[in-house]
Amino acid sequence: MHNSQVSAETWSIAELATEYDVTLRTIRFYEDRGLLTPERRGTARVYHPRDKVRLGLILRGKRLGFSLDEIAKIVDMYDAEPGEEGQLVYLLDQITHRRAELEQRRRDIEETLADLAEVETRCRADLSALRSSLRKP
Amino acid sequence: MHNSQVSAETWSIAELATEYDVTLRTIRFYEDRGLLTPERRGTARVYHPRDKVRLGLILRGKRLGFSLDEIAKIVDMYDAEPGEEGQLVYLLDQITHRRAELEQRRRDIEETLADLAEVETRCRADLSALRSSLRKP
DNA sequence: TTCGTGCTTGACGCTTACGTAAACGTAAAG
DNA sequence: CTTTACGTTTACGTAAGCGTCAAGCACGAA
Numbered sequence: 001m002h003n004s005q006v007s008a009e010t011w012s013i014a015e016l017a018t019e020y021d022v023t024l025r026t027i028r029f030y031e032d033r034g035l036l037t038p039e040r041r042g043t044a045r046v047y048h049p050r051d052k053v054r055l056g057l058i059l060r061g062k063r064l065g066f067s068l069d070e071i072a073k074i075v076d077m078y079d080a081e082p083g084e085e086g087q088l089v090y091l092l093d094q095i096t097h098r099r100a101e102l103e104q105r106r107r108d109i110e111e112t113l114a115d116l117a118e119v120e121t122r123c124r125a126d127l128s129a130l131r132s133s134l135r136k137p
Numbered sequence: 138m139h140n141s142q143v144s145a146e147t148w149s150i151a152e153l154a155t156e157y158d159v160t161l162r163t164i165r166f167y168e169d170r171g172l173l174t175p176e177r178r179g180t181a182r183v184y185h186p187r188d189k190v191r192l193g194l195i196l197r198g199k200r201l202g203f204s205l206d207e208i209a210k211i212v213d214m215y216d217a218e219p220g221e222e223g224q225l226v227y228l229l230d231q232i233t234h235r236r237a238e239l240e241q242r243r244r245d246i247e248e249t250l251a252d253l254a255e256v257e258t259r260c261r262a263d264l265s266a267l268r269s270s271l272r273k274p
Numbered sequence: 275t276t277c278g279t280g281c282t283t284g285a286c287g288c289t290t291a292c293g294t295a296a297a298c299g300t301a302a303a304g
Numbered sequence: 305c306t307t308t309a310c311g312t313t314t315a316c317g318t319a320a321g322c323g324t325c326a327a328g329c330a331c332g333a334a
Contacts, residue, residue, distance in 0.1 A: 014310070024311085029292060043299075043312055057252075060245050065202020067290075074249075077256055082263040089264070095257050102246050102253075108197050109239050109246070112211075115194075116239075119214055120232050126219040127226070151280070161281085166322060180282055180329075204320075 011047045013038075020059060030058060033068055035075065050079070064105065074098060148184040150175075157196055167195060170205055172212065187216070201242065211235060 017024050030036045031045075035058055038045040047055075054075055061071035077091055154161050167173045168182075172195055175182040184192075191212055198208035214228055 012310085023293080025292065025294085028312095033291095045311085060249065062291095063202070063242060063245050064249065065200070069290090078252065082267075085264065085267055088260055088267070091260050092257065092264075095253050095260070099250065099253055102250055105200060106243065106246050108200050109243050112197065112201065113236065113239055115215065116232050116236055120229065123225055123228050123232070127222065127229075130219070130222055130225070149281085160323080162322065162324085165283090170321095182281085199321095206320090 009049065010039075011052060013045050013047070016047055016052060016055060020055060022059070027055070030055070030068070033072065035068065035072055064102070146186065147176075148189060150182050150184070153184055153189060153192060157192060159196070164192070167192070167205070170209065172205065172209055191215075201239070 011019075013024055013027055016022075017027055027036065031038065036047075036051050036054060038047045038051050040046070057075045057078065058068075058071050061074060062068075066074065073094065077094060080087075080091060082088070148156075150161055150164055153159075154164055164173065168175065173184075173188050173191060175184045175188050177183070194212045194215065195205075195208050198211060199205075203211065210231065214231060217224070217228060219225070
């Protein structure tokens with residue numbers, strides 16, 4: 001085995017695509033939008049752990065229904081440099097904002113799950129009624 | 138007051154738009170896609186409680202990041218007729234499916250909230266460090 | 275009758291998030 | 305040397321989800 005040293009592992013675009021089940025096109029598109037900035041070895045892209053983590057964050061953001069623009073802001077928060085005070089205050093503000101959004105989504109999920117449970121109950125009732133009416137017609 | 142009888146209340150398209158803070162265009166678009174089926178009084182659309190509820194469900198679905206096609210399936214589950222056995226089994230299957238998706242989303246939210254909390258901690262630390270270094274230079 | 279208000283139906287435009295070729299480079303394997 | 309695998313850029317296509325006119329009807333008030 002070649003890469004037996006755990007530190008400083010890298011991946012090709014195809015490896016990342018397979019691991020996260022996205023297309024190469026998608027990964028390149030995210031780079032186009034500035035969300036990923038892989039190293040270049042010649043013309044080929046080489047992805048470092050940082051890129052891999054970011055891709056994971058991007059896809060999680062997508063599952064949550066954020067747009068790529070919003071995801072860009074969120075992900076960039078994660079490895080922002082300390083910076084000046086105004087910047088930090090802005091960041092804290094963003095955090096508050098995102099948190100509120102996420103909590104709204106969580107409430108939506110709870111409600112939807114509750115609704116689904118209701119539909120399921122009704123459904124099972126209908127089903128057993130249907131079946132018992134068939135057993136003794 | 139005109140509509141003093143609570144039962145069988147109806148709304149105009151503008152009323153619904155105001156209440157849910159969407160545009161008329163959006164509501165008509167949902168109708169176009171078969172998600173809403175208001176009554177017609179002449180040419181004007183008249184929305185019944187059922188339509189209003191559905192609009193609420195649609196918007197909740199949107200906040201959760203579902204596509205309109207997916208939302209259509211979900212919402213239609215809610216007021217599906219009992220139907221035949223195959224239909225009911227299909228419905229239960231859909232419910233299982235949606236539930237799994239929603240639970241994944243909930244996990245995503247928990248993780249993101251945890252990440253945000255971490256960023257916030259780091260951020261506050263940086264901020265206080267910055268300020269204390271300014272107070273005693 | 276004319277005005278304003280609210281509603282209607284097209285129909286074209288735009289952005290997002292990719293899909294889908296087309297055409298080419300590079301490097302190892304047969 | 306040719307094939308195969310893997311990568312690249314460029315660029316047009318598309319589906320979703322509306323925005324934004326344009327043009328017109330219907331109806332009560334002035």
